Amino acid sequence: MNYNDRIxxxxxKVQKAPRYTGGEMxxxxxxxxxxxxxxxxxxxxxxxxxxSHLGLKILYGLINKEEWSLCERFFMPWTDMMAMMKExxxxxxxxxxxxxxxxxxxxxxxxxxxxxxTNILAMLDMGHIPLExxxxxxxxxxxxxxGPCAFNPEPLADFIDAFMIGDGEDVMTELNRVILExxxxxxxxxxxxxxxxxxxxxxxxxxxDVTYDEAGIIRSFTPNCPEAPExxxxxxxxxxxxxxxxxxxxxxxxxxxxxxxxxxIMRGCTRxxxxxxxxILYRPVRERSMEKxxxxxxxxxxxxxxxxxxxxxxxxxxxSCLPELIRELMRRMKExxxxxxxxxxxxxxxxxxxLEETQQVKKTSLTFAPEAGTQRMRDVINKxxxxxxxxxxxxxxxEGGWSSVKLYFMDGxxxxxxxxxDGIADLAxxxxxxxxKVPKEQRAKGLRVTVSASTFVPKPFTPFQWEAQDTIPVIIxxxxxxxKVLNIKGVNFNWHEPYVSFLEACFSRGDRRIGRVLRxxxxxxxxxxxxxxxxxxxxxxxxxxxxxxxxxxxxNRVRDRDEILPWDHIDCGITKQFLWHEKEKSQRAExxxxxxxxxxxxGLQRWKGVCRYANAGCV
Amino acid sequence: xxxxAVFEKSERIRHIGHLDIQxxxxxxLRRSNLPVxxxxxxxxxxxxxxxxxxxxxxxxxxxxxxxxxxEEVSEAEFLKKxxxxxxxxxxxxxxxxxxxxxxxxxGTLRAAxxxxxxxxxxxxxxxxxxxxxxxxxxxVMAMRKTKTALKETDIKPLIYTLRGEGSHxxxxxxxxxxxxxxxxxxxxxxxxxxxxxxxxxxxxxxxRTALMGENSEGKLIPLEQL
Numbered sequence: 001m002n003y004n005d006r007i008x009x010x011x012x013k014v015q016k017a018p019r020y021t022g023g024e025m026x027x028x029x030x031x032x033x034x035x036x037x038x039x040x041x042x043x044x045x046x047x048x049x050x051x052s053h054l055g056l057k058i059l060y061g062l063i064n065k066e067e068w069s070l071c072e073r074f075f076m077p078w079t080d081m082m083a084m085m086k087e088x089x090x091x092x093x094x095x096x097x098x099x100x101x102x103x104x105x106x107x108x109x110x111x112x113x114x115x116x117x118t119n120i121l122a123m124l125d126m127g128h129i130p131l132e133x134x135x136x137x138x139x140x141x142x143x144x145x146x147g148p149c150a151f152n153p154e155p156l157a158d159f160i161d162a163f164m165i166g167d168g169e170d171v172m173t174e175l176n177r178v179i180l181e182x183x184x185x186x187x188x189x190x191x192x193x194x195x196x197x198x199x200x201x202x203x204x205x206x207x208x209d210v211t212y213d214e215a216g217i218i219r220s221f222t223p224n225c226p227e228a229p230e231x232x233x234x235x236x237x238x239x240x241x242x243x244x245x246x247x248x249x250x251x252x253x254x255x256x257x258x259x260x261x262x263x264x265i266m267r268g269c270t271r272x273x274x275x276x277x278x279x280i281l282y283r284p285v286r287e288r289s290m291e292k293x294x295x296x297x298x299x300x301x302x303x304x305x306x307x308x309x310x311x312x313x314x315x316x317x318x319x320s321c322l323p324e325l326i327r328e329l330m331r332r333m334k335e336x337x338x339x340x341x342x343x344x345x346x347x348x349x350x351x352x353x354x355l356e357e358t359q360q361v362k363k364t365s366l367t368f369a370p371e372a373g374t375q376r377m378r379d380v381i382n383k384x385x386x387x388x389x390x391x392x393x394x395x396x397x398x399e400g401g402w403s404s405v406k407l408y409f410m411d412g413x414x415x416x417x418x419x420x421x422d423g424i425a426d427l428a429x430x431x432x433x434x435x436x437k438v439p440k441e442q443r444a445k446g447l448r449v450t451v452s453a454s455t456f457v458p459k460p461f462t463p464f465q466w467e468a469q470d471t472i473p474v475i476i477x478x479x480x481x482x483x484k485v486l487n488i489k490g491v492n493f494n495w496h497e498p499y500v501s502f503l504e505a506c507f508s509r510g511d512r513r514i515g516r517v518l519r520x521x522x523x524x525x526x527x528x529x530x531x532x533x534x535x536x537x538x539x540x541x542x543x544x545x546x547x548x549x550x551x552x553x554x555x556n557r558v559r560d561r562d563e564i565l566p567w568d569h570i571d572c573g574i575t576k577q578f579l580w581h582e583k584e585k586s587q588r589a590e591x592x593x594x595x596x597x598x599x600x601x602x603g604l605q606r607w608k609g610v611c612r613y614a615n616a617g618c619v
Numbered sequence: 620x621x622x623x624a625v626f627e628k629s630e631r632i633r634h635i636g637h638l639d640i641q642x643x644x645x646x647x648l649r650r651s652n653l654p655v656x657x658x659x660x661x662x663x664x665x666x667x668x669x670x671x672x673x674x675x676x677x678x679x680x681x682x683x684x685x686x687x688x689x690e691e692v693s694e695a696e697f698l699k700k701x702x703x704x705x706x707x708x709x710x711x712x713x714x715x716x717x718x719x720x721x722x723x724x725x726g727t728l729r730a731a732x733x734x735x736x737x738x739x740x741x742x743x744x745x746x747x748x749x750x751x752x753x754x755x756x757x758x759v760m761a762m763r764k765t766k767t768a769l770k771e772t773d774i775k776p777l778i779y780t781l782r783g784e785g786s787h788x789x790x791x792x793x794x795x796x797x798x799x800x801x802x803x804x805x806x807x808x809x810x811x812x813x814x815x816x817x818x819x820x821x822x823x824x825x826x827r828t829a830l831m832g833e834n835s836e837g838k839l840i841p842l843e844q845l
Contacts, residue, residue, distance in 0.1 A: 008630075012676065012822065017634035023708040025646070253635045253643050305646030305704070336649070337663055 003090065003098050010084045018254040019047040020081065022095035025251040026303065027073075029096040035070035037180045039063050040094060040104040040141070042074040044119035045112075045530060050075045051250065052258035054312065055110055055147065059168055061246030069176050072096040072104075076119045076527075077126075079534065085126065092126035101127025106179045107141045109160070111149035114507035115500060115530040120145075120159065121522040131519065132158045133206055138189055142179055142196075146171075148281055150203075151234075152460040152567040155510035155518060157205035161189075162196045165570055166234030167267075169244050171201045194227040201235035203570065204228065210512055216553055218511065218564040233571045234281075236610055240267060240288045245296055248303035260308035260341075261300045265293055265325070269314040270595035270613065272602075273371070274382045274586050275410065277459035278314055280574050284604050284611030285318075285595070290325050297329055301338055309333070310341045318596075365404035365448070366397050372413060373423025379589040380415050382582075387427065395434045403444035405431060411478045411495075412456040412470040414586065421478060424451065425485035432490045451486055452494040453479070455501035459508050460567045461574065463582035466559040469505040471552070472498050499537040503529070505555035511566040514554065516547045573610070575603035621721060622686045622697050623843050625713040628679040630824070632708040637672035643709060644684060650704035653697060654690040670724035670830050670842055671731065671794060674801070677825040681712065683843055685724050692716070715843055729795055730779055730839055732829040733802050735788040738822040742815070747783035749813035754781060761804035774800045774808060779839070781805075791831065791839070 011017045032038070041060055043050030050056060056073070063071035072094035077085065085092070091100040101107055107129070109120050121131055124143070130136045133143070145156065146164035153163040164171050175196065182192035197204040207228035211219045223230060237243045245264070252259065268285035269278070288296075297309055309329065311319075319325065329340050370390050372378045378385060394405060409424050428451050435447045455475050458464045470478070475498035486493040507514065521543035528534035544551050559565065561580060568576070578601065585592060592600055595613045599605060605614035628640060635643070645665050648655050657663040666687035673679045694714040701711045737743035753759060759775040777793035777800035788809075792800040802825050810821060832842040 009822070011634060018632075018636075018639065021632055021634055023629070023631045023706060025643070025650075025706040028707070251643075251646060253632060253639045255639075302650060302652070305649035307646075307649075337657065 003093055003100070006088055006090050007093060007098065010081070010088060010090065014081045014084060015078065016254075019075070020077070020095075021253075022098075024253060025305075026248045027096055027250045029072070030064060030070045032070065032097055032099065035068060036183065037069040037106070037176055038099070038104040039069055039071045039176060040074055040101055040107045041071050042107060042109045042120075042123055043076070044109055044116040044123060045076050045528075046078060047075040047252075048254075048256045051252050051256040053110065053112065054262045054264060055112075055168060057246050057249040057262075058244065059108075059172055061249065062169055062172055062244045063176065065244070066173060066176070068180065069173075072099070074101065074107075074123060074127075076116075076123060079528065082122070082126070091128050092123055101129055102139075102141065104141045105183055106176065107143050109143070109145040109147075111145050111147040111156070113530065114149060114155075114504050115535075117156065117507060117518055118522045118527040118529055120156070121519065122527045124159070125522075133161045134158075136161070136189065140189075142182070142189070142192060144175065148278060149508070151277075151281055151570055151572055152508065152510070153203055153205060153570070154512045154566040155507050155514045157512045158515040158519070161193055161204065161206070163203040163205070164235070165201045165203055165232055165572075167237040167243075168235075170235040170237050171199065174199050175202060194225060197225075197227045197229070200233055203232040205512075208569070212511075212513070216511075216513070216549075218566060221564060221569055231569050231571045234573060236284075236573070236607070237267070237286070238610055240264075240286045241292045245288075247296065247299040249300065251304045251306070258310070259306075260310055261297070261304060261306045262312045263293060263297055263300070263309050264288065264313060265311045265316060265319050266313045270318065271315060271384065272382050272582075272592050272595065272600065274380070274463040274582055275371070275413065275456060275459075277462050280461045280579075280602075281572055282314060283573060283602065284613070286612075287319060290321055290328065293325060294328060294332065298332065301333065301336055307337065308339050308341060365406055365450075366402050367406040367408065368393065369408040370427060371408065371410050372416075372420060373409065373425070373427055374420045376589050377413060377416060377420040377423065379591050380586045381410075381413060382586065382591050384591060384594065387430070390427070391430055391434055394431050395437070398435050398438045398443055401444045403435070403446050404448040404450075406450045406452065407431065409451065409453045410456045411453045411482065412475055412501075414456075414464055414467045415589075416478075418481065421481055422485055424453070424482065425488065428486060428491045429488055432488065435490070447490045448492065449490055450492045450494065453482055454496050455498050457501050457505045457508060460565065461572050461579070463579045463586055465509065465565065465579065466561070466563075466583060468558045469502065469555045471556050472502055475501070500529070500535060502551065502555055503537070503540055506551045507554075509566070510554055513547075513549060517543050517549055520546050573602075573604045573607060575606075578602045620688050620691055621717050621719060622688055622692065622694070623715045623717055623721075623724070624684050624686065624697065624701070624711055625681050625843055626679075626684060626705075626709060626711045628673060628677075628682055629708040629710070630678045630826075633676055633678045633824075636675045637669070640673070640709070641667075641669065644705075647701060647705040647709065648686065651700040652704075653692060653700055654688055656687040656689040668724060670728055673827055674825075677802075677827055679827045681829045681841070681843075682827070683724060683830055687719075713843065724842060725796060727832040727845055728830060728842055729793070729833045730791050730831040731794040731827050732791045732831065733789070734826040734828050735790065735802055735806065736824040736826070737786045737788070738824065740786050742821050743783075743786035745813045745815065746809050746821070747788070749809055750781055750783050750788075753809060753812040754778075759808045761800075761808045763801075763804060772804075774804055778805065794830075 060071050063069050142161050144162045145160045146168045150163045178195045193204045196202050207225050209224050210221050213219045266287040268282040270285045371383045458467045479495050521540050524539050526539050599615045604611040656666045668685045670683040697714045758773045761774045762769045763772040779791040781790045830842045831839040832845040834840050
């Protein structure tokens with residue numbers, strides 16, 4: 001039986017078979033034999049999660065647009081499917097033409113969150129590809145990875161041959177050309193990797209040697225060949241209007257997490273929240289023009305038939321002509337019955353006017369992210385939002401007919417005290433009061449205030465990259481305290497178990513050595529760690545023990561200023577000096593202004609013409 | 620006016636459920652830019668009905684949708700635009716423009732024709748030999764799943780035609796709003812007749828080949844021709 005018949009047999013028995021069937025609109029496959037280069041795009045989580053991801057759609061379209069390259073998708077199968085595939089000795093197959101991974105020239109993983117790392121190993125294993133780069137032969141594909149987590153590539157250094165740092169659409173085609181050259185000229189794997197290392201924004205971990213001191217802190221990190229640069233600079237798309245954006249995207253048959261058109265209105269953020277990694281990594285802020293966005297929206301609606309467009313970015317409220325954009329989109333989409341939604345509303349930039357316009361289409365719950373409960377704490381994290389701002393916006397929302405509000409907070413932030421936790425409850429109470437201040441006949445029924453608290457995870461390339469995460473017992477006691485003080489009528493409190501956050505902290509700031517733990521945990525059965533039902537914390541702790549590494553070294557340790565951090569050889573554009581300066585200011589609860597109000601000298605001013613708010617020579 | 624369109628649900632997407640197929644067809648209609656009519660009200664939706672829900676796991680060669688158009692469209696244009704707008708797995712085969720007063724499809728549906736492929740040829744042989752003896756029985760009992768319970772039903776009067784050939788069973792089974800014999804019920808009865816233990820798995824591929832209505836002479840003819 002061929003692969004097709006064999007997978008069809010399994011699909012009769014598996015749960016949620018539509019995850020694996022393929023054949024969706026706009027995935028018409030290119031002829032395998034007519035394309036010299038085959039790229040397997042792997043999303044290391046389930047179909048429903050992967051098909052909600054904008055980056056996949058951009059790169060899928062970009063690679064398939066080139067005549068000489070073809071892109072097919074792979075997703076992480078669920079446990080039942082995996083067991084049946086194992087039983088049938090069936091390798092993981094691409095969604096489109098059902099080719100096994102080993103038939104591709106390049107396999108690319110997108111790294112969206114640390115808890116998907118075991119899935120990478122599982123997928124490679126199901127693809128019959130050696131897990132570690134050093135064990136791969138001349139016939140094996142080149143394994144690459146990109147995405148936000150690639151900025152600290154070290155935990156995956158053993159498993160990934162080359163990392164793409166920065167905006168993927170900028171480097172993708174160049175990388176594919178180098179890999180095509182390997183195929184056409186019959187270059188060795190090593191030669192190909194060295195050629196990849198010559199590309200700006202590509203990091204090949206095997207070309208660097210690391211030494212550690214007795215405590216496990218990095219002593220030296222050095223290139224071991226002339227092709228490898230000392231530091232790898234991230235790639236930046238300077239003009240979003242002239243870069244590739246797909247005009248048709250796959251439309252799944254079944255409902256996925258974000259089942260709509262995602263229109264990226266801008267990239268980057270100027271706010272400078274000190275906990276936020278994306279806010280640093282995606283700098284500088286770049287906007288797509290209104291004309292371009294309207295053109296894309298119309299083309300995407302025609303190509304997909306979707307009923308909803310969400311404007312996507314880190315801080316959509318900061319888009320310079322947001323009300324005009326929304327008004328124009330709504331005007332054009334009205335006849336096509338397409339609704340417009342704004343997913344990440346920042347409370348200090350929501351314009352009352354645009355609130356009223358969104359409600360005209362759909363009235364869902366409004367989300368605000370004050371992140372911390374007291375002004376002092378918000379100053380520490382540089383979340384430039386005041387209580388007054390928040391309450392104003394909430395009042396507007398209640399007066400405008402909303403009755404459901406979500407508030408996002410973090411616990412375990414640096415310098416946090418009990419007073420800061422109590423502040424969360426105070427704020428929730430004030431939000432409830434705002435609702436009751438609106439005359440009964442004027443407000444919508446059924447007040448629902450949902451308070452969510454997640455545990456702070458210090459991330460690389462943030463001012464908090466040197467900080468310790470609270471230990472698990474401390475987090476639990478803080479959450480218990482929150483449960484007590486948030487017992488307020490009309491308020492629901494959600495919190496996340498600290499165990500996942502703890503592991504996330506280990507891997508987000510992990511070094512090369514922690515890759516051993518990853519492999520061990522995978523071999524002990526850990527995978528799909530982002531899912532409650534499959535996450536096995538105890539096994540993870542056993543894996544750390546077996547590898548003789550202490551997770552607290554990664555999660556709960558304060559780093560010195562001059563410590564070589566595992567990601568120091570990656571240049572994200574923002575200097576370590578700026579981040580340290582920000583960390584010091586945070587300890588004094590001093591805020592830093594929005595870049596739009598003047599350059600703060602984060603380091604991007606060194607790269608000429610990249611940041612529109614940069615003026616060289618400041619700070 | 621309304622458009623009755625015959626479409627195919629391919630083998631590859633047979634596991635996609637009816638609701639998802641409905642949504643996919645609606646998105647196809649939106650992509651096609653054809654002048655479809657929308658319902659009034661707070662959440663307007665395309666005015667479309669399907670003659671019958673095809674179960675998850677089954678393919679359909681001639682499924683039927685009924686789309687209300689707000690402007691006149693020719694059958695050829697409808698077909699052409701829809702086949703550009705639909706994935707190859709949901710191909711349109713025929714379209715027939717009818718008057719708004721044309722009876723609703725669901726009400727005129729009487730039966731469905733199926734091609735049941737038994738994957739294992741040995742099992743197929745045993746099962747096919749059981750057809751004549753089963754059809755000689757006065758009653759043929761099978762369990763019918765209702766919303767709340769399992770109910771034993773006599774399916775004999777619901778089997779209009781039944782014959783075997785190679786590894787295939789070709790059959791016409793009653794399918795109305797009131798009563799229906801699902802292919803699974805027929806297979807259950809055939810398995811019992813053939814002496815195959817209940818717990819033995821028989822893998823089949825169900826293809827619904829046509830939806831039938833009744834003409835004025837009481838004869839079953841394809842629903843879309845009615």
